[in-house]
Amino acid sequence: xxxxxxxxxxxxxxxxxxxxxxxxxxxxxxxxxxxxxxxxxxxxxxxxxxxxxxxxxxxxxxxxxxxxxxxxxxxxxxxxxxxxxxxxxxxxxxxxxxxxxxxxxxxxxxxxxxxxxxxxxxxxxxxxxxxxxxxxxxxxxxxxxxxxxxxxxxxxxxxxxxxxxxxxxxxxxxxxxxxxxxxxxxxxxxxxxxxxxxxxxxxxxxxxxxxxxxxxxxxxxxxxxxxxxxxxxxxxxxxxxxxxxxxxxxxxxxxxxx
Numbered sequence: 001x002x003x004x005x006x007x008x009x010x011x012x013x014x015x016x017x018x019x020x021x022x023x024x025x026x027x028x029x030x031x032x033x034x035x036x037x038x039x040x041x042x043x044x045x046x047x048x049x050x051x052x053x054x055x056x057x058x059x060x061x062x063x064x065x066x067x068x069x070x071x072x073x074x075x076x077x078x079x080x081x082x083x084x085x086x087x088x089x090x091x092x093x094x095x096x097x098x099x100x101x102x103x104x105x106x107x108x109x110x111x112x113x114x115x116x117x118x119x120x121x122x123x124x125x126x127x128x129x130x131x132x133x134x135x136x137x138x139x140x141x142x143x144x145x146x147x148x149x150x151x152x153x154x155x156x157x158x159x160x161x162x163x164x165x166x167x168x169x170x171x172x173x174x175x176x177x178x179x180x181x182x183x184x185x186x187x188x189x190x191x192x193x194x195x196x197x198x199x200x201x202x203x204x205x206x207x208x209x210x211x212x213x214x215x216x217x218x219x220x221x222x223x224x225x226x227x228x229x230x231x232x233x234x235x236x237x238x239x240x241x242x243x244x245x246x247x248x249x250x251x252x253x254x255x256x257x258x
Contacts, residue, residue, distance in 0.1 A: 004129075011233055011241040018229035019222040026221025027214060029201035053203040060196050064227045067185065071234040078180050078237055079244050085173040086248030089115055092166045093255055107147050107163070108255075114140045116253035119246035127239030131181040133174065141171065184235050197224065 006014060093111050096104045114137060122134035148163045204217060237244045 007236065007240060014233065014240075015226050015229045018225035020225075022225025022228070023218040023222030026201055026204075026224075027218050029198065030204040030217075033202040033204075049203050053200060056196060056200050056203070060193070060200060060224070063193070064224065064231070067189075068227055068231050068234070071185075071231050074180065074183075075234045075237050075244070078177070081173065081177065081180075082244055082246070083248050085170065085177070086115065086252050088166060088170055088173065089249075090252050090255065092163060092170075093252065095162065095166075103147060107144060110140055110144045110147070112253045112255060114144065115249040119249040119253060123238055123244075123246045126178065126181045127236070127243070131178060131238065133178055137174075141167070141174075181238060185231065193228075197221075 006017065009017070089111055093108055096108045096111070117134060117137045117140055122137050125132050125134045145164075145167055148167055201221070233240060233242050
C-alpha cells in the first residue's frame with residue numbers, strides 16, 4: 001500500500017510526508033462529507049455528534065500510542081538481543097583462545113568472519129522485503145559446526161561440548177532475530193484504524209469550520225500521521241535512519257588472537 005521508494009528517504013522526511021498527507025486528508029474529507037451529506041441543524045443532534053467524536057478521537061489516540069509503545073519496546077528488545085548475541089560470539093572466541101592448536105585458530109577466524117558477515121551482509125538481508133537470513137552467514141556457521149563436531153562427539157573434551165552448545169545458542173538467537181524482523185502489525189489493524197479516522201473526519205462536518213479550526217484540525221490529523229509513521233519506522237528495525245546498530249558484531253569481528 002505504501003510505495004517502496006518512500007522508505008529510501010530519511011526518517012524525518014517520512015514523518016513530515018505522513019504529517020502533510022494526513023493533515024490534508026483531515027481537511028479534505030470533512031469538506032467532501034459536508035458537500036455530500038450536508039450538516040445537521042438541530043442542536044441536540046449536533047451535541048450528540050460532538051460527544052461521539054470526542055470519545056472516538058480519544059480512543060484513536062490511545063490505540064495508536066499503545067501500538068507505538070509496543071513497537072518501540074520490541075525495537076529496544078531486539079537491540080538488547082543483538083548485543084547478547086555478539087557477546088556470546090565473543091565469549092566463544094575467548095574460550096577458544098585457551099587452545100593454541102591450528103583447529104582452534106581456524107575456529108576463531110571463522111567466528112570473526114561470522115560476526116563480519118552478520119554486520120555487513122545479514123543486516124542488509126534482514127532489511128529486505130521479505131526479511132531473510134544471509135546464505136553466506138549460513139555457510140560460515142556450517143563450517144564452524146563441522147569443526148566443532150569432532151570436539152563435541154569425542155565426549156572427553158568438555159571445552160568442545162561447550163563450544164557446540166554455544167553454536168546451538170547462536171543459531172537459536174539468529175532464528176529469533178529473523179522471527180522478530182518478520183513480525184509486523186496485522187493489516188486488519190490498519191484497516192480498522194483507517195475506518196475510525198475516516199468516520200472521525202466525517203463527524204467534523206457537524207461543526208462550523210473557521211480558519212483557526214482548520215489549522216487545529218490539520219495539525220491534529222497531521223500528528224496522527226506522524227504517530228503512524230513512527231510505528232511503521234520502528235517496525236522496520238534493519239533499514240532506514242532509525243535502525244538497529246550492527247556495531248557489536250563489528251567489534252567482535254575486529255578481535256585479535258592473543
